[in-house]
Amino acid sequence: MSNNNGKNRICQIIDEKKSLFTDASDKIWGFAETRFQLTESADVLCRVLEDEGFEIQRGCGGMEDAFIASYGSGKPVIGILAEYDALGNLNQEADLPEKKAMEQGKPGHGCGHNALGAGALAGATGIKEYMKENNISGTVRLYGCPAEESGSGKAFMARAGLFNGLDAILSWHPMNETAIWGFSSLANYQVYFNFKGISAHAASSPELGRSALDAVELMSMGVNYLREHVIQEARIHYAYIDAGGTSPNVVQPTASVLYFIRAPRSSQVQEIFERVVDVAKGAALMTGTTMELQWDSACAEYIVNDTLGKVMYDNMRYLGNPKFTKEDYDYAEQFTNTLTDVEKNIYARKIRQYFPHKSNDEAEALSKKSMMDELVPYFMTNAAMAGSTDVGDASWHAPTAQMTTACYPAGTSAHSWQYVACGKSDAVHNGLLYAGKVIAMTALDVLTDPEMLKKAQEEYKKQLGGESYHCPIPAEVQPK
Ligand SMILES: [Zn+2]
Numbered sequence: 074m075s076n077n078n079g080k081n082r083i084c085q086i087i088d089e090k091k092s093l094f095t096d097a098s099d100k101i102w103g104f105a106e107t108r109f110q111l112t113e114s115a116d117v118l119c120r121v122l123e124d125e126g127f128e129i130q131r132g133c134g135g136m137e138d139a140f141i142a143s144y145g146s147g148k149p150v151i152g153i154l155a156e157y158d159a160l161g162n163l164n165q166e167a168d169l170p171e172k173k174a175m176e177q178g179k180p181g182h183g184c185g186h187n188a189l190g191a192g193a194l195a196g197a198t199g200i201k202e203y204m205k206e207n208n209i210s211g212t213v214r215l216y217g218c219p220a221e222e223s224g225s226g227k228a229f230m231a232r233a234g235l236f237n238g239l240d241a242i243l244s245w246h247p248m249n250e251t252a253i254w255g256f257s258s259l260a261n262y263q264v265y266f267n268f269k270g271i272s273a274h275a276a277s278s279p280e281l282g283r284s285a286l287d288a289v290e291l292m293s294m295g296v297n298y299l300r301e302h303v304i305q306e307a308r309i310h311y312a313y314i315d316a317g318g319t320s321p322n323v324v325q326p327t328a329s330v331l332y333f334i335r336a337p338r339s340s341q342v343q344e345i346f347e348r349v350v351d352v353a354k355g356a357a358l359m360t361g362t363t364m365e366l367q368w369d370s371a372c373a374e375y376i377v378n379d380t381l382g383k384v385m386y387d388n389m390r391y392l393g394n395p396k397f398t399k400e401d402y403d404y405a406e407q408f409t410n411t412l413t414d415v416e417k418n419i420y421a422r423k424i425r426q427y428f429p430h431k432s433n434d435e436a437e438a439l440s441k442k443s444m445m446d447e448l449v450p451y452f453m454t455n456a457a458m459a460g461s462t463d464v465g466d467a468s469w470h471a472p473t474a475q476m477t478t479a480c481y482p483a484g485t486s487a488h489s490w491q492y493v494a495c496g497k498s499d500a501v502h503n504g505l506l507y508a509g510k511v512i513a514m515t516a517l518d519v520l521t522d523p524e525m526l527k528k529a530q531e532e533y534k535k536q537l538g539g540e541s542y543h544c545p546i547p548a549e550v551q552p553k
Contacts, residue, residue, distance in 0.1 A: 076521065079203060080391060080514045087199040087509050093121050094198075094509060095502040098191035102167075102496045105159040105180045108224045109552055111138035114157040114187075115217050118142075118194055122215060125198050126205075133217075134233035136552050139226060140217035141235065144201040149240035149526060150212040151200075151516050154467060155193035156186040156221045165493035170407035172490045181493035184222060185247030185480055188496070188505040192245055192478075195509025200516040211520045214239070218463070220552065225263075225370035227463035229552045232544035236470035240526060241381060241519045244464055244473065245508040247480035247501060248487070249420075250427065251395045252449035253386045254475035258375040259306070259335040260342045261461035262545060265314065265367040266292065266353045270360065272326035282324025283361040286317040289328040291359055295352035296332075303345050306457065308335040331369065337457045339373045343545065368550040372463040376536050379453045380529035381474040381515070384522075386451045388514040395479045395507060397444045401500050405443035405482035408491045412484050420484030444500060445479045455536075469542035472529035476511060480504035 087094075097117050104113040115138040119129050127142035163181035164174040174181075197215040204211065216235070220226035230236065246254065268289055273282030296309055303309070310333040317325025332349060336342045350366065357364040397405075412420075421440040427449045428436055439447060467473065480501040485491040495501060519526055 083199045083203050083513045084510045086202045094191045094195040098188045099497045101187035102182050107180045108220045111219050134230045138219045142215040145212045147210050152239040152242040153193050153197045153215050154244040155190040157190035165490045182496045183488045183492045188247045188501050192505035192508035196512025199513030225372045225463040228466045231466040239471040242471050242473040243512045244475045246477050248477035250445045251479045255453040257457040259457050259461045260339040260374040261335045262371045263369040265331050267329045267365045268362045270326050270362040273324045275322045284324050285328035286325035288356045288360040288362045289330045291356040292353050371545045373465040375465040376468040378472040381472045384518050385474040385515045388511045402443050408482040409443045472533040478504035478507045
């Protein structure tokens with residue numbers, strides 16, 4: 074059976090079982106759990122995987138809601154990444170084209186990870202079933218990865234060695250466009266700086282007080298000066314977590330600030346981090362307070378792989394442009410109508426960049442459609458997008474390819490109420506099935522084309538430049 078016949082069969086398998094995957098996506102949307110509290114969502118995926126004959130290992134890497142579902146044996150070993158966490162405070166009524174929470178302050182699936190997990194499930198199930206039917210050797214592992222949005226579950230999984238021994242990694246993300254994920258991401262450290270001082274009456278005995286709030290303010294000032302002397306692409310963000318109380322007449326005995334430090338390479342983040350720590354130490358010295366570091370998490374930059382990316386893209390071309398019905402366009406239009414002119418202009422500019430061969434008129438016509446229904450031309454660059462993902466930590470362990478599919482109305486943003494509202498739409502369902510098919514077809518290529526895999530692995534080693542993965546999160550820090 075040629076690979077094309079095999080790929081057609083894989084698509085058929087996924088279509089036959091599609092309600093398993095779309096139901097899982099809708100259920101996870103409903104649970105909308107966050108960070109490392111994803112028990113119900115992980116359960117939804119594990120139950121299907123169990124029924125499908127995968128062997129499940131739960132509670133991986135010290136995280137209750139992390140799991141690995143394996144099928145098959147021997148080489149090559151393919152990792153497929155699933156996420157299922159929501160975002161805080163983004164609750165929203167489904168299908169409603171106006172911002173309205175079902176329950177104020179509750180989480181919502183504003184990044185489509187409900188579909189992400191279910192699409193990965195479709196991919197793993199599709200290739201598993203095909204391997205079984207055709208007696209193909211090799212191993213497929215579906216990784217259930219908690220806390221992508223905050224907490225960096227995959228960094229903790231990587232620290233525990235769970236990605237070791239993989240030969241290739243496949244993943245995807247629901248977005249507005251059907252495209253290959255052809256760029257890197259920023260490495261990111263997330264660390265709390267906790268200062269302790271001495272409380273005192275601020276008017277009658279200020280000489281006895283040592284202000285932790287002063288320390289945080291001096292730290293901010295020091296870091297503001299530091300920003301001029303770091304590489305252009307670095308980002309240093311901060312938020313006050315504890316300002317030491319609400320009484321100005323009491324010297325603040327505690328204060329705490331959370332820093333995110335980002336740069337294209339982990340080694341660059343490490344350098345900047347050490348300088349930020351020196352600034353914090355200086356602030357403590359100046360104020361007679363003490364400073365303690367508390368790690369939250371960290372993630373590495375994403376290592377792109379052109380070889381595997383092209384194979385994935387060929388499978389996307391094989392499936393062709395995403396198809397939408399008139400109902401899909403009409404549904405989406407209710408949401409594109411909620412965008413401001415600025416948002417529409419940003420989206421139109423993005424479309425011109427994605428399709429450089431199109432005339433301005435053609436690009437404009439495409440950007441006005443309520444669903445993006447053309448496959449974005451292949452591109453791959455080492456430049457980083459202005460954000461971070463813990464898929465980076467996985468990508469340090471094997472050649473990795475990622476794609477996106479058009480699930481959400483054109484021009485709407487991830488982490489928005491519009492994304493949450495559309496989370497159970499037909500376009501999301503079709504997008505996750507499309508992704509599952511491409512992942513399973515690409516897995517088949519990995520299983521049956523050792524020459525390609527060798528080339529992808531050589532490229533991956535070259536990209537690492539002799540470095541190997543180092544998780545900066547100290548061993549004693551546990552995911553929480
Ligand atoms: Zn996301």
